[in-house]
Every structure is written in structure tokens, then in C-alpha cells.
Amino acid sequence: MKQEAAQHKLLLLALSSCFVIPVLLLFLQSIAGEWRFPHLLPSSFSYYGWESIFQDASLVSALWTTWSLTLTVILLNLLLAFPAAKQLAFSSFRGKEMIETVLFLPIFIPALALAMGLHLTLLRIGLASTFWGVVLIHMLPTLPYTIRIVRAGFERLGSQQESQAQTLGASQVHVFFHITLPQLLPSVRAAIFLVTVISLSQYALTTMIGGGEVVTLALLYFPFAESASTQVMAAFSILFALLPLTFLFLIEGLIRLCLPYRVSKI
Amino acid sequence: MMNEKRNGINKGAFLVYLPAIFLFSACAQEQDEDESADDLLEAGWEEVVAEAEGTDVRFHMWGGDEGTNTYIDEWVAPRLAEEYDIYLERVPLDTEEVVQRLYTEKQAGEGAGSTDVFWLNGENFRLAKEEELLWGAFAERLPNVEEYVDMEDPDVAYDFGTAVEGLQVPWGNVQFTLFYNDEHVTDPPATYEELLAWAKENPGRFTYPEPQDFTGNAFVRQLIYELTPDTEEVLTINDPNEAEERYGEEVWSYFQELSPHLWREGETYPSSLAELDQLFANEEVWMTMGYNEGRAEHLVQNETFPQATESQLFEQGSIGNTHYLSIPYNAQNKAGAMAAINFMLSPEAQIAKLDPAMWGESMVLEPASLSAEEQEEVEAIERGDTVPDEKELNETFEPEMDASFVDWVEQHWIDEVVRESS
Incomplete structure (x- = not known):
């Protein structure tokens, strides 16, 4: 028994050092001045990296755009995915396979190729270079995943609990908030996280459809990938990695606040 | 400072996109030329400046160098606002993407683009010129070009072998x-x-x-x-x-x-x-x-x-090589773009660009055309120990x-x- 516990601890240590140490190194890199082989630690420190990021006049507005964009994309994703996933999970009808394929198609066809054509359409209907145009184009690489995840959740849940509640006289809304949603939370969490990460990292789609009017953090960050200043690059990477985390906390808080049942740890 | 890379030759991706664009653009229609904009090419400089007053200019440029970004945000933009009442908004976009978007906009007959000024050279210029994505020969209309830039100089007149013909204005050389x-x-x-x-x-x-x-x-x-x-x-x-x-x-x-x-x-x-x-x-x-x-x-x-x-x-x-600034065919604020570019070619802006604390990049103006005072200012700037002498640079230039x-x-x-x- 004791040996097993020790093994457990060792494994935990090994795993966490795999994940924690690189992040620590990244942080160190962002505040390092001169840091050359074979020195284990930087020989001097500087705030140059962080300073030049926060000097960037467009940072605050880019953060704000990124936030609102990602939030809109998440909400729209859930709004569209729930009904679609439910139908796909529970009903069978003619042409179901067809619809399924169409819904998953954006994953198989390169989004960039689709975006080229969509850009023309969006230009004609006046959505190119607007916030909503970018929201729409971000649905492309995210919605298929959300539908898939939520659908798996529905299938796991089955439809019987819902029917039972309805037989007992519960309204649709009641059923959704008291039975379906609380039990689907793990799927919703997974979907939100995935959507956040995908949407945040869209560079090509955002530049193409956003046309420079919608400037997200990715637009500021990606060009620095070719910069020789490792401090700036490291600082930006940390900032970029913090975003999904803040989203995760925000959504978690919202869930705790809004749901009638405190779901014990899953 | 790898702006050159971004502005330079990188047409691979563009060529991959082309078939996709054609595929989806079967029913695109051409749009009539904006007539009032053509008048601008004929207008006197005072008129241009007057029209530019109080406008926003959207400057699309590669954004991967903090020195270059600082120069635009903290030196150029505030002075343009103060002296000309023009508000320069820097947007970090790859030149390649700007050219490609302009191409699609042209296919869709979009008259109101989101780029007013952009930064380019080499292959991007060639593509933009061939596809007629650039506005017109505005270079000679700018007083600072007239006074300080030799547009006939072969290093300026040909951009990677493509004739410039006034469609773009040199901004710097490296x-x-x-x-x-x-x-x-x-x-x-x-x-x-x-x-x-x-x-x-x-x-x-x-x-x-x-x-x-x-x-x-x-x-x-x-x-x-x-x-x-x-x-x-x-x-x-x-x-x-x-x-x-x-x-x-x-x-x-x-x-x-x-x-x-x-x-x-x-x-x-x-x-x-x-x-x-x-x-x-x-x-x-x-x-x-x-x-x-x-x-x-x-x-x-x-x-x-x-x-x-x-x-x-x-x-x-x-x-x-030389890198340039240009105005797309569908820029919404062409007068503002002209005024902003003209300012960026003024001796004070070009001298500030030389300062290694900001960008540290070479001037594009003819040294002889500067006043004695300005020449002294240029002399006084310490470009740093890692930068070769001006003389040596000129001697080895090809x-x-x-x-x-x-x-x-x-x-x-x-x-x-x-x-x-x-």
C-alpha cells in the first residue's frame, strides 16, 4: 500500500514537472535580460518584454475585442449546438446522415478555403470587416466540435429522464434547467474550453474577414513569432495563455451562480 | 526588424489561395472607378490637406517588431494628430494578407475598403500592380516626394525589377x-x-x-x-x-x-x-x-x-532594397492617406526613423536635398556600433x-x- 502511494507521488512529481517547469521557464524568459548557455539562470533581469507589450497602444482594445468575440462565439455555439445535438442524438429521420455530414463538413474542408468564398459573400451582404462577420467565420471551425461534444452528452444521458419529468407535468424550460443542463455540464465545459481555444487562435480567418477592423490578440501576437526578442515573445505567450484560463474561471463562476443544483465534483 | 521578410517575397500562400478565389468568385462584378478620388490626383496640395483634416487613416502594416510599432504609435501618430488633425490608426496585418483581401474585394466589386495606407515591396507590389489593386500614380503629387526623393533613381524606380511608376512611395531602404x-x-x-x-x-x-x-x-x-x-x-x-x-x-x-x-x-x-x-x-x-x-x-x-x-x-x-508605402484602389480616405504618407517622408519623420531607440532604419531622402541644419541632425544621430558606416554601405551597395x-x-x-x- 505504502509503496503504491510513494509511486503515485513520484508519478505526480514527474508529470507536474513536465507541465510546470516549461511554464516557469517561459515566465523566466519573459523577464530575462542576458541569458546565455551554459548559465542555468538569467545573468540579469529586465522588464523590456512586458514593457513593450503594454506600451502597445492597441493592446487594451484588442483584449476587449477578443473577450467579446470569444464570448459571443461561445454563446452562439451553445445556442445552435443544443437543438442540433439533441435531434441527432434522439431522433431518426430520413436524410439524417446527410445532415450529420453537412454539419461536420467544416472540419474536413480547410476552413481557409471556405473562408475565401465566404469572404465574397460577406462582402456583398456587408458583413465583411465587421464584428459579426468575424463571429460568423469563427463559428466555422468551432460549431462542428460543439455539436459532437454535446451530442455525446445527450447520448450518455438518454431521453428517458426528460420524458418522465414531462409526464409528471414539468414545463420544457423546467426540464431543461433542472434535468438536462445540470447533467450535461461536463460536456458544456468541454465545449466551452475547446471553442475558446480554437477561437482565440484564429489568425488567418480573422485577418481575412476582419480586414483589420477587428483586431484580436492573435493579430498582435502572431507577428512576434518571428521576432528575435525572446522576452517579448515569452511575455506575449503568457498573456495569451492566461486568456482561456480567465474564461474558464468566468464560466465556472456563472455556472455556480445560475444553476439551481450545486453539482458535486465530476 | 524583420519587416523586410514580411514585405518581401512570400507569394507561395497567395498562389495557393488564387484558385479558391476564382472558384467562389464566378459572378463578381467590376465596380466603377471612384471619380471624386481621381479628382484628388489633380487637386492642389492645399485642397488635399484640407480634405484630410479631421479624418482617420488606417495604416495596415506588418506588426512583428516593437521598435517599428513604437515609432508609428509614439512618434508619427501624435504628430500627425497635432499638426494635421489626422488620426493614424496602426493595424498589424501581413502585407500578403492585405493584398489578398484587396484582390477578393476587387472581385466582389467592393468600393469601400478598410485599408487606407499599407506597407509593401517586391512580390506583393508586383501582384498588386498586375491586378490593379493600387490607386494610381500619386507619388508625384506629394510635395515631400517632389522635394526630397529621386523617383528616377533605379533603386527606387524598380522594386525587385517591377517598375514603380508612382504607384508607391519609398519609405526606407535596407x-x-x-x-x-x-x-x-x-x-x-x-x-x-x-x-x-x-x-x-x-x-x-x-x-x-x-x-x-x-x-x-x-x-x-x-x-x-x-x-x-x-x-x-x-x-x-x-x-x-x-x-x-x-x-x-x-x-x-x-x-x-x-x-x-x-x-x-x-x-x-x-x-x-x-x-x-x-x-x-x-x-x-x-x-x-x-x-x-x-x-x-x-x-x-x-x-x-x-x-x-x-x-x-x-x-x-x-x-x-527599398520598401514602400501605397494606397489601395478602394481606400476610403485617400486624401488622408496622401497627407499621412507625405508626412512620413518629411525630413523630421525620416530623421526620427534613423534613431536606434525607435526603429533605427535608413532614410530614403536624398541627403543633398536636406538643409544644412537637417544634415547636421542626421550626422548627430548615433546609429550605434553595430551599424556599418554610411560610406561603407554606399560603396558596397548593389x-x-x-x-x-x-x-x-x-x-x-x-x-x-x-x-x-x-
């Missing part, structure tokens, strides 16, 4: 430079021949980015100027096959000979200049390079590069070759150097 670590390199090579000898003596201490990279490509191409005494002859070639026939054998045999003495014995190459810079910063290799003579200065200042970094030019010719040389190097290097040497 020159290929080798940077070395003075602690380890006592006698820096000044020719490719000396470089080969040096690499043999110091195995594993030199390498260059593979030619898919803009800088690596320039490094390979530049050898041609050492092989041939005749610059004019090089400039007449605009076909990859002819380049191969004329210089192929000598160029490839040089790089085959160099290969085993490189970092990791030439079995692998840095895939980008940023990777080479990392090796140089860690003192794994003792030289790096760059298509910008001033790029090392702020990297030394922020301690990325070793303090002992020095520069060296190739005696037989170090390639230089113009950029036709863009077909870039294709040629990209296509043949893998076969000739990597496969042959391994």
Missing part, C-alpha cells in the same frame, strides 16, 4: 549585413571566399537560414555579385532558367563545399532567421545576418544579442535582382545543396 561576435571572430570575412576559408577553420560556427526564408534566400543570391563583375548583366536576367544556366554551377558548387563545415555539418539548417538569431544569441554560432543593417542595435541594447556583436558587409556587393532569382534559389537549393551534400 542593406544585407553580416553580424558577428567579436569575442570569437577576430578577422571577419569580407567576401564569400574568405567566409568559406573561415568556416573551414571554425567548423560548426556558421550557418544560414534555408532559402525558403527571405534572409536565407538573399544570402544565397548575393554570392552572384561576387562571381560576376558585371552588375548590369545580372539585372537583365528575369528568367529562372537563364539564372541557372548562367550562375547555377558556380553557386551550387560553392554551397556544396561550404555545407560540411556548417553548424551540425550542414545536415540541418535554421528554418528562419529567428532560429539563426537564437543560435547566435546563445553563442552556438558566431555569426548571424539580416536584410537590414540596423537590426542588431536594439537587440544588443536589450541584451538579446551579445555585447560584442559587430557588423560586416560583403565587399563585392551587399544587396539592398541593387536587388529580379524576383525570378528568388524562385530559382528556392527551387534549386534543396536539390543541389541538401541532397548533393548528404
Whole structure:
């Protein structure tokens, strides 16, 4: 028994050092001045990296755009995915396979190729270079995943609990908030996280459809990938990695606040 | 300071997009030329400035260098606002993406684009010119161009072999430079021949980015100027096959000979200049390079590069090129764009650009056209120890070759150097 516990601890240590140490190194890199082989630690420190990021006049507005964009994309994703996933999970009808394929198609066809054509359409209907145009184009690489995840959740849940509640006289809304949603939370969490990460990292789609009017953090960050200043690059990477985390906390808080049942740890 | 890379030749992606655009643009319609904008080309300068007053100008430019960004945000933009009541908004976008979006907008007949000014050269300019994505010959309309820039100078009039014809205005120029670590390199090579000898003596201490990279490509191409005494002859070639026939054998045999003495014995190459810079910063290799003579200065200042970094030019010719500013055909604020570009070509803006604390990049104005006072100001700016002398830069300067040389190097290097040497 004791040996097993020790093994457990060792494994935990090994795993966490795999994940924690690189992040620590990244942080160190962002505040390092001169840091050359074979020195284990930087020989001097500087705030140059962080300073030049926060000097960037467009940072605050880019953060704000990124936030609102990602939030809109998440909400729209859930709004569209729930009904679609439910139908796909529970009903069978003619042409179901067809619809399924169409819904998953954006994953198989390169989004960039689709975006080229969509850009023309969006230009004609006046959505190119607007916030909503970018929201729409971000649905492309995210919605298929959300539908898939939520659908798996529905299938796991089955439809019987819902029917039972309805037989007992519960309204649709009641059923959704008291039975379906609380039990689907793990799927919703997974979907939100995935959507956040995908949407945040869209560079090509955002530049193409956003046309420079919608400037997200990715637009500021990606060009620095070719910069020789490792401090700036490291600082930006940390900032970029913090975003999904803040989203995760925000959504978690919202869930705790809004749901009638405190779901014990899953 | 790798703006050159972004603005330079990188048409691969664009060509991949093209079929997709055609596929979806079957029913696009052309749009009538904006007439009021054409009047601007005829209008007097006061009218342009008056129309520009109180407007926003959206400046789309590559954003991967904090020095360049600071120069625009903190030097240019506030002064434009104060002196001209023009509000410059810098948007970080790759030039390639701007050109590609303009192309789609043209297909869709979109008259109101989101770019007012953008930064380009080389292949992007050629594509933009061919597809008529640029507004028109506005260069001569700008008073500062008239006064300080020689648009007839071959280094300005031809952008990688494509005639400029006033469609864009030069903003700065840069020159290929080798940077070395003075602690380890006592006698820096000044020719490719000396470089080969040096690499043999110091195995594993030199390498260059593979030619898919803009800088690596320039490094390979530049050898041609050492092989041939005749610059004019090089400039007449605009076909990859002819380049191969004329210089192929000598160029490839040089790089085959160099290969085993490189970092990791030439079995692998840095895939980008940023990777080479990392090796140089860690003192794994003792030289790096760059298509910008001033790029090392702020990297030394922020301690990325070793303090002992020095520069060296190739005696037989170090390639230089010019980068430009232009206005797209569907810019919404053309008057504002003209006024903003004119300001960026003023002596005060160009002198501020020289300052290594900001961008540290060369002026594009004719030195002789500046007033005595301005010339003194230029003299007074300390570009830094890592930047070669102005005199040396001028002496070694050779113009950029036709863009077909870039294709040629990209296509043949893998076969000739990597496969042959391994």
C-alpha cells in the first residue's frame, strides 16, 4: 500500500514537472535580460518584454475585442449546438446522415478555403470587416466540435429522464434547467474550453474577414513569432495563455451562480 | 526588424489561395472607378490637406517588431494628430494578407475598403500592380516626394525589377549585413571566399537560414555579385532558367563545399532567421545576418544579442532594397492617406526613423536635398556600433535582382545543396 502511494507521488512529481517547469521557464524568459548557455539562470533581469507589450497602444482594445468575440462565439455555439445535438442524438429521420455530414463538413474542408468564398459573400451582404462577420467565420471551425461534444452528452444521458419529468407535468424550460443542463455540464465545459481555444487562435480567418477592423490578440501576437526578442515573445505567450484560463474561471463562476443544483465534483 | 521578410517575397500562400478565389468568385462584378478620388490626383496640395483634416487613416502594416510599432504609435501618430488633425490608426496585418483581401474585394466589386495606407515591396507590389489593386500614380503629387526623393533613381524606380511608376512611395531602404561576435571572430570575412576559408577553420560556427526564408534566400543570391563583375548583366536576367544556366554551377558548387563545415555539418539548417538569431544569441554560432543593417542595435541594447556583436558587409556587393508605402484602389480616405504618407517622408519623420531607440532604419531622402541644419541632425544621430558606416554601405551597395532569382534559389537549393551534400 505504502509503496503504491510513494509511486503515485513520484508519478505526480514527474508529470507536474513536465507541465510546470516549461511554464516557469517561459515566465523566466519573459523577464530575462542576458541569458546565455551554459548559465542555468538569467545573468540579469529586465522588464523590456512586458514593457513593450503594454506600451502597445492597441493592446487594451484588442483584449476587449477578443473577450467579446470569444464570448459571443461561445454563446452562439451553445445556442445552435443544443437543438442540433439533441435531434441527432434522439431522433431518426430520413436524410439524417446527410445532415450529420453537412454539419461536420467544416472540419474536413480547410476552413481557409471556405473562408475565401465566404469572404465574397460577406462582402456583398456587408458583413465583411465587421464584428459579426468575424463571429460568423469563427463559428466555422468551432460549431462542428460543439455539436459532437454535446451530442455525446445527450447520448450518455438518454431521453428517458426528460420524458418522465414531462409526464409528471414539468414545463420544457423546467426540464431543461433542472434535468438536462445540470447533467450535461461536463460536456458544456468541454465545449466551452475547446471553442475558446480554437477561437482565440484564429489568425488567418480573422485577418481575412476582419480586414483589420477587428483586431484580436492573435493579430498582435502572431507577428512576434518571428521576432528575435525572446522576452517579448515569452511575455506575449503568457498573456495569451492566461486568456482561456480567465474564461474558464468566468464560466465556472456563472455556472455556480445560475444553476439551481450545486453539482458535486465530476 | 524583420519587416523586410514580411514585405518581401512570400507569394507561395497567395498562389495557393488564387484558385479558391476564382472558384467562389464566378459572378463578381467590376465596380466603377471612384471619380471624386481621381479628382484628388489633380487637386492642389492645399485642397488635399484640407480634405484630410479631421479624418482617420488606417495604416495596415506588418506588426512583428516593437521598435517599428513604437515609432508609428509614439512618434508619427501624435504628430500627425497635432499638426494635421489626422488620426493614424496602426493595424498589424501581413502585407500578403492585405493584398489578398484587396484582390477578393476587387472581385466582389467592393468600393469601400478598410485599408487606407499599407506597407509593401517586391512580390506583393508586383501582384498588386498586375491586378490593379493600387490607386494610381500619386507619388508625384506629394510635395515631400517632389522635394526630397529621386523617383528616377533605379533603386527606387524598380522594386525587385517591377517598375514603380508612382504607384508607391519609398519609405526606407535596407542593406544585407553580416553580424558577428567579436569575442570569437577576430578577422571577419569580407567576401564569400574568405567566409568559406573561415568556416573551414571554425567548423560548426556558421550557418544560414534555408532559402525558403527571405534572409536565407538573399544570402544565397548575393554570392552572384561576387562571381560576376558585371552588375548590369545580372539585372537583365528575369528568367529562372537563364539564372541557372548562367550562375547555377558556380553557386551550387560553392554551397556544396561550404555545407560540411556548417553548424551540425550542414545536415540541418535554421528554418528562419529567428532560429539563426537564437543560435547566435546563445553563442552556438558566431555569426548571424539580416536584410537590414540596423537590426542588431536594439537587440544588443536589450541584451538579446551579445555585447560584442559587430557588423560586416560583403565587399563585392551587399544587396539592398527599398520598401514602400501605397494606397489601395478602394481606400476610403485617400486624401488622408496622401497627407499621412507625405508626412512620413518629411525630413523630421525620416530623421526620427534613423534613431536606434525607435526603429533605427535608413532614410530614403536624398541627403543633398536636406538643409544644412537637417544634415547636421542626421550626422548627430548615433546609429550605434553595430551599424556599418554610411560610406561603407554606399560603396558596397548593389541593387536587388529580379524576383525570378528568388524562385530559382528556392527551387534549386534543396536539390543541389541538401541532397548533393548528404
